[in-house]
Amino acid sequence: MKKKVVVIGSGPGGAATAALLRKKGHAVTLIESQPFTGGRCASFSKGGFTYDFGVHMFSRGNSGPHGEVNRMLEGGLRWKTHEPAARVMGKVEFDFPLDIRSFLTQVKVAMKLNVKPSCYLGAFRLFRALLKGESIERHDGTTVETFVDSYTDDDRIHLFINCLCQLYFALSYKESSAGEFMWCFSRMFNEASFGYPFGASKAIPDSFLERFEQAGGILKINEKVTRIEIEKGEVRGVRTEKGFYPAEVVVSSAGALPTILLSGKEHFPETYTTSIEQKKGSNAYITLKYALDKKVVPYPTVFYMPNLPGRDVFQYIEDKTVPDDVYIFMPVPSNQDPSLAPPGTQLVIAGTAAPRFASAELCNAILDKIHQKVCDLFPDFSKAILWEIRSSRKETSDLTGLDNGSCIGLGQTPDQSGRFHLNSETPVAGLYLVGADAGSRGIGTELAVGSALNLVRRL
Amino acid sequence: MSEYDVIVIGGGINGLTCAAYLGRAGLKVLILEARGECGANCDACEPGMPGFVHNLHTTWMITGASPCMDELELESHGLEFSTTDVCYATTFSDGKNVCMNGSDPFKTIEYIRAVSPKDADTFTNLISVAMPLIDEVCQGYHDVIYTPPKKETMERFGRVVEGVLKGVGLNFSFEDAYNKMNGFDIMDMLFESEHVKSMLLSLSWISGLAPINTQIGVLGAFLAPITGMLIPVHISKGGGHGLTHALVKAAKHYGATILPCCPVEEIIVENGVATGVRLSDISVYPGKVIKAKKIVSNLTVVPTFIEMMRKEHIDPGLYEAIKQFSYEEQNIFSVHYALKGQPEFASAGFNRSVQRCCMGYFGSEKKGEMKKYNENLVNSVIHDEILANWFIPTLADPTQAPPGCHTAFAWFDVPPSPKAWKNRALNGFEAWDTIKHELADEVTEQFEKHIPGFKKLILDRIIYTPMDMFKNNPSSIKGNWAGGSVIPEQWYEKRPVPGVLKKGSASRTFIENLYISNSIHPYGGSHLSCGYMAASEVAEDMGVRNQSWWNKRAMDWHLQNSAVKVPVNLGVDSKWKSVE
Secondary structure (H helix, E strand, C coil): CCCEEEEECCCHHHHHHHHHHHHCCCEEEEECCCCCCCHHHCEEEECCEEEECCCCCECCHHHCHHHHHHHHCCCCCCEEECCCCEEEEECCCEEECCCCCCHHHHHHHHHHHCCCHHHHHHHHHHHHHHHHCCCHHHHCCCEHHHHHHCCCCCHHHHHHHHHHHHHHHCCCCCCCEHHHHHHHHHHHHHHCCCEEECCCCCHHHHHHHHHHHHCCCEEECCCCEEEEEEECCEEEEEEECCCEEECCEEEECCCHHHHHHHHCHHHCCHHHHHHHHHCCECCEEEEEEEEECCCCCCCCEEEEECCCCHHHCCHHHHHCCCCCCCCEEEECHHHHCHHHCCCCCEEEEEEEEECCCCCHHHHHHHHHHHHHHHHHHCCCHHHHEEEEEEECHHHHHHHHCCCCCECCCECCCCCCCHHHCCCCECCCECEEECCHHHCCCCCCHHHHHHHHHHHHHHC | CCCEEEEEECCCHHHHHHHHHHHHCCCCEEEECCCCCCCCCCCCECCCCCCCCECCCCCEECHHHCCHHHHCCCCCCCCCEEEECEEEEEECCCCCEEEEECCCHHHHHHHHHCCCHHHHHHHHHHHHHHHHHHHHHHHHHHHHHHCCCCHHHHHHHHHHHHHHHHHCCCCCCHHHHHHHCEHHHHHHHHCCCHHHHHHHHHHHHHCCCCCCCECHHHHHHHHHHHECCCECCEEECCCCHHHHHHHHHHHHHCCCEEECCCCEEEEEEECCEEEEEEECCCCCCCCCEEEEEEEEECCCHHHHHHHCCCHHHCCHHHHHHHHCCCCCCCEEEEEEEEECCCCCCHHHHCCHHHHHECEEEECCCCCCHHHHHHHHHHCCEECCCCCEEEECHHHCCHHHCCCCCEEEEEEEECCCCCCEECCEECCHHHHHHHHHHHHHHHHHHHHHHHCCCHHHHEEEEEEECHHHHHHHCCCCHHHECCCCCCCHHHCHHHCCCCCCECCCCCCEECCECEEECCCCCCCCCCCCHHHHHHHHHHHHHHCCCCCCCCCCCCCHHHHHHHHHHCCEECCCCCCCCCCC
8 A cells, every 4th residue: 555655854764764665655755854955964065075964983884774775775875994994092002903803803902902911801702792792682771881891890991892882872881781782883893894985974865865756755855844743643744834745654753752742742642752751862972074185194084092091981971071081083084985075185073972961162162172182193183274163062953953962862771772762653653753763773873774674664 | 255145045935034034134135946946845736637726735824923924025925815714623533523713712612612611611711811921922932933942932931831821720830841741741731632632732743843742742732722813724825835926026026036947066165164155067057156145055954064065064973963863754645635515524513613614633533542643653654543634725715726616635744764554564765656545545535534425526636745745845855844853852952953053043053154044943834933033143144133124023913914814714604795
């Protein structure tokens, strides 16, 4: 039975849902409130530089859900992978390999990380458990910190895993679910296809949307949804500033809580609404985008681990203060796809986690810290800057519609991961959620695209 | 005025290594090779059916643990390794096997647990104590293998071993054990299962350290368990000659000249100082004399001093001692097969991992069998049972056979001049051509026992005896692959013959300006240590040792790169793929 479907939001989750449903023959309209498509994956252009709004880490690249949807749609999405994958900087400096399955590489990583020799074996057992990814469900309810503690108390390992958690989930490892972390880690390193899409992050939703439109899907941009119309527990359609779109199925990638508010709380059982209201969001991510007049950073990606005790490196997020030293994830998109910057120049994106609801002043102070750190790491950096663009918590909120600035949405905490993670079903017939909030497992946009795959298989 | 700074006699892998180092250090180097091509003992060829490359000599490459990897930039000169994750397996006729996983010691522990939980626990303890000492272990390996023999070096290494054994609750004096125990004793002390013991002992043996010996067997017993983890099991892509080719390219790249078909007749010595060489009348430059400041002989000790040097330059006592130098151990008999399919091991039902293993051992299941074999070997008797190191190189590097086909071979130590086999008297070295087919049939039967259906897979069979090896390379007297027997009388400070080397040197001989890069410590092998040490000493004496690039340590390359750069066959369930 072919249905009338409205999809809200053109991020990777919405775009994948729309394109896949259209491919199945449904009549699909995709409505995007912004004047541009892509949601959290949006990229923009300035002076020949194509930069991402956020900092993205596509841990599984072509072998993950992005690649799977691309293959289903026979799309043209291509990935660049690097071996070694990233440059670790900080107190120690080394190239982090993409393939760490071999014991020898693990020895090397442990040595380079400066792990205490007495903690080597614990570190190897930890790597091994993470790579194996067995009994994930059993570990869902534990925090990553507890999990790591059961193997080693080495500060360097704790620092590394803590920073990796922040990168994966925008949460400190004290808040992240060990099962979820294990799932992501084992897939990332076993599939070894960590990469960056050619054409910047927006290439992901764009390639889905291209297939969607080619297949006759209708895309409306710059049109804000004002109401999801529901009658007698069944969805009827979507009202926007410009009109009404009747629909039997509405798929919202606007996030769980915004979707409830758009529909009206009265249509949902109170328990459902409260449970969602009480869910914890991920941290905010704030970024600095640099246009440089020459190539300064020779690495595809930089992973800077601050010189702080491993357990407390993200204490500043709890305290809402400026840290002494700051963890930075810094992809260099133009090193991965040279077409993203004019010849001879370089595009660098540096980001870190910030507290939810962080004030503009606090965000700016943390961004100043990043700026200073990046300039310290690369002596030629400050002289080469053509311009920089700052995205703080407020810009993220504007883009995602989440006041707290959560960059992923619901946090992948022990009580919100795996089987406790929200799924696509809602109490309203015909209304479904996709996006990071509704995904089952994965990192950032993989949750979103994965949720689209799951939903489309069911519908 | 010398035409060359250094002449290297013999373009084997160690001669090439030495020349490449010295070339890189800025010296003008000439390599004189008697044959038409370099690398006599590190070669691979197609002696039988076309398309099947047989590694008649070096197959197991441990070059990955050598400092030469970085210092001679061997990768950029075309050296490529490949391997299988299960790097070693001992198969037994009781249907069991014990495997070793080169990329994951925890898997090795699982494999051991299947035959002996107690030994698995011991192995776990050994690893947990040894791992934190990884830096000391690497340094110890470097010192023992890549620096001139010194009592203190072995003592230091002994202290690392003592530290590890203390961690597993054994009060152990390395010095006592080193001189009084042998490899068998050490294994009996550590493990209970014959399966596990024979896996580790065979590893020690095939790497050249026969377990029956004191000192040598003890060292081998402690190095064997780190095989796979720290001592790599690599196969050179395209065949064993890949290493030779890379070294030739490196030597040429650093400016060395290589002259093939130039056998040397005489090392010219004037007043106890080597000044040059005279080429043989059958060389392409008959009788030509070439002078150099330093001469390095990459031939073994007998050809160097007895055949290429006038007797008057050598003290009569030393002359006799050199003539007595033993070439009777580390001589091998090998049988090479071209196969039309992949062999299926009888023990695959016990542990299927054996199916993706490129190197292993069989025949050692009976308690004491290996010891009897080793004793027979010492007494120049060919052992009845075939205990042999087998390879299926195509599992790691499919390019060595046509698609779908495989190569396999087995090699084992034999007495080069056998006196007896199966109650049959034999007339020594000359016997090889008469018994080789019968002996090869025994090897085929042993394969059939461990791999049912093996015979049906055979397309072609090549036999290679110590006699063939000698004919191929007359410096390998009696077909000895190690540059002379590795036995306590010819080990470490005593190698090759007391009095040949200057005190405290690895390669400087009693003839001024003459160095030797064969028959010296530790022994010839793909670790390239002999060439490395000769190069170090020549460079020191020429004042060019101090080079910014010449500072790597053994295992450096392996730890840094191996896991990433060496393609590993993980079997059919591999998910590995890379995407551009």
